[in-house]
Amino acid sequence: MTPDEFRKAGHQLIDWIADYRERIPDLPVRARVVPGEVRKALPVGPPGEVDDFASVLADLDRVIVPGVTQVQHPMHYGWFPSNASLASVLGDIASAGMGTLGISWESCPALTELEEVVCDWLRQLTGLSSQWRGTIHDTASTACLTAMILARERAGDFCKNSSGLQGLAAPLVVYSTAQAHSCVAKAVQLAGFGNDNLRLVAEDPYTRAMLPAALSVAIEDDLAAGRMPAAIVCSVGTTGTTAMDPVGAIAAIAKRHRLWLHVDAAMAGSAMLLPECRHLWQGVEQADSLAWNPHKWLGTILDTALFYVRDVDHLERVMSSNPSYLRSAADGEVTQYRDWGIPLGRRFRALKLWFHLRLEGVAAIRARLRRDLDNARWFASRVEAAEDWEVLAPVPLQTVCIRHVPRDASGRTLAGDALDRHTLAWVDRVNASGQAFLTPALLDGRWMVRVSIGVEATTREHVARLWQMLQQAV
Amino acid sequence: MTPDEFRKAGHQLIDWIADYRERIPDLPVRARVVPGEVRKALPVGPPGEVDDFASVLADLDRVIVPGVTQVQHPMHYGWFPSNASLASVLGDIASAGMGTLGISWESCPALTELEEVVCDWLRQLTGLSSQWRGTIHDTASTACLTAMILARERAGDFCKNSSGLQGLAAPLVVYSTAQAHSCVAKAVQLAGFGNDNLRLVAEDPYTRAMLPAALSVAIEDDLAAGRMPAAIVCSVGTTGTTAMDPVGAIAAIAKRHRLWLHVDAAMAGSAMLLPECRHLWQGVEQADSLAWNPHKWLGTILDTALFYVRDVDHLERVMSSNPSYLRSAADGEVTQYRDWGIPLGRRFRALKLWFHLRLEGVAAIRARLRRDLDNARWFASRVEAAEDWEVLAPVPLQTVCIRHVPRDASGRTLAGDALDRHTLAWVDRVNASGQAFLTPALLDGRWMVRVSIGVEATTREHVARLWQMLQQAV
Numbered sequence: 001m002t003p004d005e006f007r008k009a010g011h012q013l014i015d016w017i018a019d020y021r022e023r024i025p026d027l028p029v030r031a032r033v034v035p036g037e038v039r040k041a042l043p044v045g046p047p048g049e050v051d052d053f054a055s056v057l058a059d060l061d062r063v064i065v066p067g068v069t070q071v072q073h074p075m076h077y078g079w080f081p082s083n084a085s086l087a088s089v090l091g092d093i094a095s096a097g098m099g100t101l102g103i104s105w106e107s108c109p110a111l112t113e114l115e116e117v118v119c120d121w122l123r124q125l126t127g128l129s130s131q132w133r134g135t136i137h138d139t140a141s142t143a144c145l146t147a148m149i150l151a152r153e154r155a156g157d158f159c160k161n162s163s164g165l166q167g168l169a170a171p172l173v174v175y176s177t178a179q180a181h182s183c184v185a186k187a188v189q190l191a192g193f194g195n196d197n198l199r200l201v202a203e204d205p206y207t208r209a210m211l212p213a214a215l216s217v218a219i220e221d222d223l224a225a226g227r228m229p230a231a232i233v234c235s236v237g238t239t240g241t242t243a244m245d246p247v248g249a250i251a252a253i254a255k256r257h258r259l260w261l262h263v264d265a266a267m268a269g270s271a272m273l274l275p276e277c278r279h280l281w282q283g284v285e286q287a288d289s290l291a292w293n294p295h296k297w298l299g300t301i302l303d304t305a306l307f308y309v310r311d312v313d314h315l316e317r318v319m320s321s322n323p324s325y326l327r328s329a330a331d332g333e334v335t336q337y338r339d340w341g342i343p344l345g346r347r348f349r350a351l352k353l354w355f356h357l358r359l360e361g362v363a364a365i366r367a368r369l370r371r372d373l374d375n376a377r378w379f380a381s382r383v384e385a386a387e388d389w390e391v392l393a394p395v396p397l398q399t400v401c402i403r404h405v406p407r408d409a410s411g412r413t414l415a416g417d418a419l420d421r422h423t424l425a426w427v428d429r430v431n432a433s434g435q436a437f438l439t440p441a442l443l444d445g446r447w448m449v450r451v452s453i454g455v456e457a458t459t460r461e462h463v464a465r466l467w468q469m470l471q472q473a474v
Numbered sequence: 475m476t477p478d479e480f481r482k483a484g485h486q487l488i489d490w491i492a493d494y495r496e497r498i499p500d501l502p503v504r505a506r507v508v509p510g511e512v513r514k515a516l517p518v519g520p521p522g523e524v525d526d527f528a529s530v531l532a533d534l535d536r537v538i539v540p541g542v543t544q545v546q547h548p549m550h551y552g553w554f555p556s557n558a559s560l561a562s563v564l565g566d567i568a569s570a571g572m573g574t575l576g577i578s579w580e581s582c583p584a585l586t587e588l589e590e591v592v593c594d595w596l597r598q599l600t601g602l603s604s605q606w607r608g609t610i611h612d613t614a615s616t617a618c619l620t621a622m623i624l625a626r627e628r629a630g631d632f633c634k635n636s637s638g639l640q641g642l643a644a645p646l647v648v649y650s651t652a653q654a655h656s657c658v659a660k661a662v663q664l665a666g667f668g669n670d671n672l673r674l675v676a677e678d679p680y681t682r683a684m685l686p687a688a689l690s691v692a693i694e695d696d697l698a699a700g701r702m703p704a705a706i707v708c709s710v711g712t713t714g715t716t717a718m719d720p721v722g723a724i725a726a727i728a729k730r731h732r733l734w735l736h737v738d739a740a741m742a743g744s745a746m747l748l749p750e751c752r753h754l755w756q757g758v759e760q761a762d763s764l765a766w767n768p769h770k771w772l773g774t775i776l777d778t779a780l781f782y783v784r785d786v787d788h789l790e791r792v793m794s795s796n797p798s799y800l801r802s803a804a805d806g807e808v809t810q811y812r813d814w815g816i817p818l819g820r821r822f823r824a825l826k827l828w829f830h831l832r833l834e835g836v837a838a839i840r841a842r843l844r845r846d847l848d849n850a851r852w853f854a855s856r857v858e859a860a861e862d863w864e865v866l867a868p869v870p871l872q873t874v875c876i877r878h879v880p881r882d883a884s885g886r887t888l889a890g891d892a893l894d895r896h897t898l899a900w901v902d903r904v905n906a907s908g909q910a911f912l913t914p915a916l917l918d919g920r921w922m923v924r925v926s927i928g929v930e931a932t933t934r935e936h937v938a939r940l941w942q943m944l945q946q947a948v
Binding site for chain 1: 481496575581642645657670713776803804817
């Protein structure tokens with residue numbers, strides 16, 4: 001395809017995207033296709049002939065759009081927000097259009113240095129000290145795996161250079177809670193620790209925050225048994241209920257035992273642009289690594305997960321590789337991001353953060369975050385005030401965990417499996433309507449419903465409409 | 475930013491990209507900025523005010539473009555080709571514009587099912603049997619780490635669910651060669667095996683291919699010493715010289731000892747669209763996992779690395795996590811790609827492959843690959859025929875490894891450190907000229923120069939011009 005053919009098709013595609021974004025509010029929130037439906041609409045074998053752009057564009061409408069769950073829809077309250085601001089989309093388009101290659105500083109100096117700059121801007125915007133240096137990973141899951149490997153190599157004294165985990169005298173142990181994101185257990189398993197060496201520390205029964213005293217006991221128990229505590233993963237905003245582990249108290253324990261402390265603030269990191277929220281991660285300066293996702297609430301399109309560390313030397317010593325075919329005259333003077341993570345090649349992801357911050361503006365982003373916090377408090381207050389409805393956990397951010405608990409004629413509240421069936425039935429009715437989307441999750445073994453507010457397009461009016469819908473759905 | 479503001483800015487950006495692509499041949503191939511130059515052109519702190527799009531676009535020209543090494547330039551012969559066809563760029567733009575979220579089938583059924591379809595199209599196009607199922611990773615490095623974890627968990631009988639690598643009776647061992655990509659040693663280290671448990675099997679001194687007899691001996695030695703051979707990484711096209719390990723012979727050994735066999739065909743995979751090249755990975759059907767990068771020679775923009783496995787049950791058993799907040803009614807009926815790799819969230823990467831294959835056409839892609847193979851053979855024949863020039867390795871693909879070995883007045887050829895200085899001096903002159911770009915690499919401890927042909931825009935005329943330049947540069 002020549003640049004001129006691209007120009008023509010590109011203009012059509014921009015119009016298609018703008019039109020598509022405009023009509024999102026009219027589309028069902030959850031995709032209505034059944035398993036296999038998209039696949040069956042596509043040829044079994046590769047294309048034999050060259051297609052024209054018009055037919056590809058038509059297939060986007062015919063095959064792809066019906067198979068998209070509309071996470072940019074103002075009535076999407078599922079999982080966590082996954083905003084993709086159009087400003088950041090422009091940055092992503094610039095990245096695609098330039099077709100750069102990030103395998104070393106030399107392969108694209110601007111890619112490396114803009115990434116350094118925007119990561120530092122976000123460090124400043126979230127009130128972190130200049131001790132931290134950041135990079136962009138694809139997801140917080142990858143960042144968590146990287147952190148677990150960094151912890152392993154610190155506790156194991158760079159065992160990667162000798163016998164790995166296979167030569168250590170005592171098994172390394174990791175501490176977190178059952179509320180931590182599923183990527184934590186996965187990272188512990190993938191990094192080779194083994195699930196038996198992951199301790200799920202007790203939490204407060206209401207706030208679901210890790211109990212520091214229980215953490216201390218668990219560490220002491222492992223030490224007494226001859227095991228070697230290596231790392232703690234502390235959640236600032238869990239996925240289930242946005243529970244906040246007490247970072248400061250946990251950091252003190254980590255320091256006492258010289259454990260690696262990784263802070264997973266995937267969702268809550270965006271809130272740290274607001275000074276009034278920073279008490280939620282008080283103590284974070286004592287952590288060793290930290291991850292959060294601008295591709296959630298902040299609104300920079302996927303995949304934009306920030307990963308910060310304080311000890312860059314350690315990071316590079318663990319993650320680096322220096323084959324001769326990548327050496328260049330600039331080595332030693334520049335950052336080589338290939339030595340900061342798992343993949344060698346990287347896209348020019350910094351552009352989407354750069355465009356997002358410059359074109360949306362920090363003030364507008366902060367105002368939107370505050371709007372969502374306020375909407376969540378308003379929604380929680382409605383639910384709390386309503387008969388038969390419960391808010392099940394604190395609402396430190398923008399996610400409200402609720403349940404409808406009806407009574408029978410004799411005034412007895414629904415419970416147990418019957419309550420589960422009721423919960424799943426009403427959330428299914430809402431989701432099947434196409435008018436809104438929410439995700440259920442288990443809390444203490446029982447289903448509840450998470451109302452996660454924070455789509456860019458979601459206003460108070462939408463939240464009020466949701467509340468009305470829920471009351472009608474039960 | 476509203477859809478209409480996006481529409482206006484998007485049209486400007488499309489024109490900017492088309493203009494930029496048109497003028498790439500006039501830009502220096504290697505970026506001319508010095509370390510820190512891009513960073514210094516940017517504000518130290520985050521933007522206080524909202525910028526207009528015109529100023530962001532102007533900064534692309536002012537700050538970013540001078541910091542880009544032009545890997546789409548027809549005179550780029552460095553590393554490996556990193557083509558970003560404009561057809562695939564359109565697919566990437568569609569992906570960005572839609573702003574979808576891939577964390578489960580339910581979050582975007584089309585994302586999952588189109589990925590299944592295009593991975594299967596490429597399976598068919600490369601002549602693989604229907605035993606294989608594929609997914610898209612960011613890079614072959616991540617795919618290799620995943621493969622090492624899969625191997626570890628097969629040999630270690632799912633030790634991830636118990637004590638991990640910390641509880642095994644005998645250490646697990648991995649086999650590869652010193653020619654394998656740096657990601658292999660990195661993956662072995664990150665997966666916890668430890669570098670002492672990586673065996674670099676002897677290679678043929680000219681072809682640099684792994685010697686199966688040496689592999690057998692190494693395995694027998696480890697078995698005799700009470701260690702447990704676990705995996706072999708076989709390179710189909712190494713990075714240094716595109717050396718081809720004999721997959722069939724290695725697969726037979728892997729089968730005999732029940733080792734996991736991972737085939738790294740990152741570069742050579744594209745060639746497998748050509749039936750006449752498939753002898754290069756004869757035996758691949760016996761491997762357990764396989765990775766190759768359409769984002770190299772095939773031309774689908776980064777990040778598009780294919781990862782195929784035959785035993786999907788094993789893959790999912792090792793990589794899966796099923797938190798309640800991701801459960802949906804479709805579970806069990808659909809593919810959950812989060813259980814096929816490290817990250818949870820994924821972009822809609824299948825679109826760029828879909829657009830690329832449909833808009834470029836398979837016939838045109840095959841013709842381009844054949845053009846490049848032919849150009850490499852032509853270039854190698856010129857070098858071989860020229861006095862004082864040497865081709866140092868076989869040319870099975872599109873990369874030619876060369877050295878200029880001048881003689882002094884008495885007819886003695888330059889050697890040792892003096893030859894290294896000569897080699898690095900002439901390649902530096904070429905690269906500094908901005909007229910072409912090549913990357914040096916070590917071969918048997920001495921510098922040589924890799925001429926890697928295969929940029930979409932590179933014709934015979936460009937290769938001839940390069941050959942002329944090199945003769946003048948020495």
